[in-house]
Amino acid sequence: MVSNRSSWPLLAGLVLLSACGGGEPTGQDTLNVPSTEDSTAQAERMRKTRNIFYNIPSPMETAALLKKAGAEYDKDILNDVQNVDKYTAASKQALNLGIYGADLSYASVNNQTQESMFFTSCAKKLADRLGVSNAFDDATLERMEKNMNNRDSLLSIISETYWTVDAYLKENERDNISALMIAGGWVEGLYIATQVSRVKATPELKQRIAEQKLSLHDLLGLMETYEGTDEALASVKADLTAIAALFEGVAEPAASAEVTQENGVALIGAASANTTLSDDQLRAITEKASTVRNAYIN
Amino acid sequence: MISVRTNFVRTALAGALFLFAVAAQAQCRSFAKNKCVPELAPYKFNESFNAAQLAPGEEAEVNLTFFSGQEYRVMVCTHPILGEVNWKLMDASNKILFESMADAPKRFFDLRMANTQQLKVHVWVPSKPKTDMVHVGCVAIMVGFKE
Numbered sequence A: 001m002v003s004n005r006s007s008w009p010l011l012a013g014l015v016l017l018s019a020c021g022g023g024e025p026t027g028q029d030t031l032n033v034p035s036t037e038d039s040t041a042q043a044e045r046m047r048k049t050r051n052i053f054y055n056i057p058s059p060m061e062t063a064a065l066l067k068k069a070g071a072e073y074d075k076d077i078l079n080d081v082q083n084v085d086k087y088t089a090a091s092k093q094a095l096n097l098g099i100y101g102a103d104l105s106y107a108s109v110n111n112q113t114q115e116s117m118f119f120t121s122c123a124k125k126l127a128d129r130l131g132v133s134n135a136f137d138d139a140t141l142e143r144m145e146k147n148m149n150n151r152d153s154l155l156s157i158i159s160e161t162y163w164t165v166d167a168y169l170k171e172n173e174r175d176n177i178s179a180l181m182i183a184g185g186w187v188e189g190l191y192i193a194t195q196v197s198r199v200k201a202t203p204e205l206k207q208r209i210a211e212q213k214l215s216l217h218d219l220l221g222l223m224e225t226y227e228g229t230d231e232a233l234a235s236v237k238a239d240l241t242a243i244a245a246l247f248e249g250v251a252e253p254a255a256s257a258e259v260t261q262e263n264g265v266a267l268i269g270a271a272s273a274n275t276t277l278s279d280d281q282l283r284a285i286t287e288k289a290s291t292v293r294n295a296y297i298n
Numbered sequence B: 001m002i003s004v005r006t007n008f009v010r011t012a013l014a015g016a017l018f019l020f021a022v023a024a025q026a027q028c029r030s031f032a033k034n035k036c037v038p039e040l041a042p043y044k045f046n047e048s049f050n051a052a053q054l055a056p057g058e059e060a061e062v063n064l065t066f067f068s069g070q071e072y073r074v075m076v077c078t079h080p081i082l083g084e085v086n087w088k089l090m091d092a093s094n095k096i097l098f099e100s101m102a103d104a105p106k107r108f109f110d111l112r113m114a115n116t117q118q119l120k121v122h123v124w125v126p127s128k129p130k131t132d133m134v135h136v137g138c139v140a141i142m143v144g145f146k147e
Helices: A003-018 A037-051 A058-069 A081-086 A088-107 A113-129 A138-146 A152-169 A175-199 A203-223 A232-245 A279-297 B001-041
Strands: A053-056 A261-264 A263-269 B049-053 B059-066 B071-078 B086-090 B096-100 B108-113 B115-125 B137-145
Touching: A053 A175, A053 A203, A058 A088, A058 A152, A058 A175, A058 A203, A058 A263, A081 A088, A088 A152, A088 A175, A088 A279, A113 A138, A113 A152, A138 A152, A138 B086, A152 A175, A175 A203, A175 A279, A203 A232, A203 A279, A203 B059, A203 B115, A232 A279, A263 B096, B001 B049, B001 B071, B001 B137, B049 B059, B059 B086, B059 B137, B071 B115, B096 B108, B115 B137
Parallel strands: A053 B059, A263 B108
Antiparallel strands: A261 A263, B049 B137, B059 B115, B071 B108, B071 B137, B086 B096, B086 B115
């Protein structure tokens, strides 16, 4: 007999799963595995993947930066949890795993516990459909349930889960799905930042949006390692390239290797070198981010 | 008959190598999670899995964006089988901001950014005298940030 105590988290998990969309989607296509790419391209990709990493700021890091910059929480801009069952194509599932992951981070950083749980169950559904259930199991949901009211623990579990899913995909040579998930998360982060800025464009928030030019450069670097191997990746890369074109005129923060000591910590650079956006640049980036993101969630 | 057997052996070897590679990567993840992430405290791990199995003589590099006003801990975590490695943190013009050499290793580097910049971490495993045994081990480049 299962004790009441141990069955509670499972019951709560079931309720959460039912809160996030309905049943299983009908039919599912798959994401191309780059089995047909020529050996030279594959060898080049392997070489780059092994020795050069592209570090894209995680959804949690972006959400924390946005909160510090004065971005307020707005649940209405996030992806509807009912959408989860619309994603039958593996590429859409991967993109929206990243999108729900970013929404989850944004909700959690802003102490929106109930919504965090809904986004978690959406992310879990998509992870299951992508065959990543090993990395995102029922035990994770149970731990989240138990730590619902402990923000730090909850953030730590979410971070660990994101990392485990990403690592699991990479370990199992499904880097293309990992890349789509990362791209989806980045686009959602930019979308949230630009939508929030429509209401309250603080100088700090505009600066954080401008700085996404650097992350986008790395994201495109990651995407380029898959050049010509996958239709979905090529399409996402085209979207990112279009966004990059709008960042073209944004002055990059000047690199400054000045190192000084401040309270035992090395201080790098000079504060005067920060960058920002013009209103026109912000408007154009906001529109493009919205178009791209809405195409991914619909 | 011989060619059938040869093909079978080759396929079995290829399969074994693949399984070994997957298992090694999984071990790398487990090592980074259990041994490296806790060492980032009190910084929050930035969730990026930058780890690889490296052998003596091999190198790895990661480009990182560090945001103004934020505090970070950069750490290179190496499996003991590999011994200490060399690593350095450089700015976009390759100027060295921090360096840790295998003969005088430093566990991590704490920094605060005055302005947002892209920096890169370059890791290289010192070459060792040629022996029959080549040690391959997990090297994880870890970044933590303060919320």
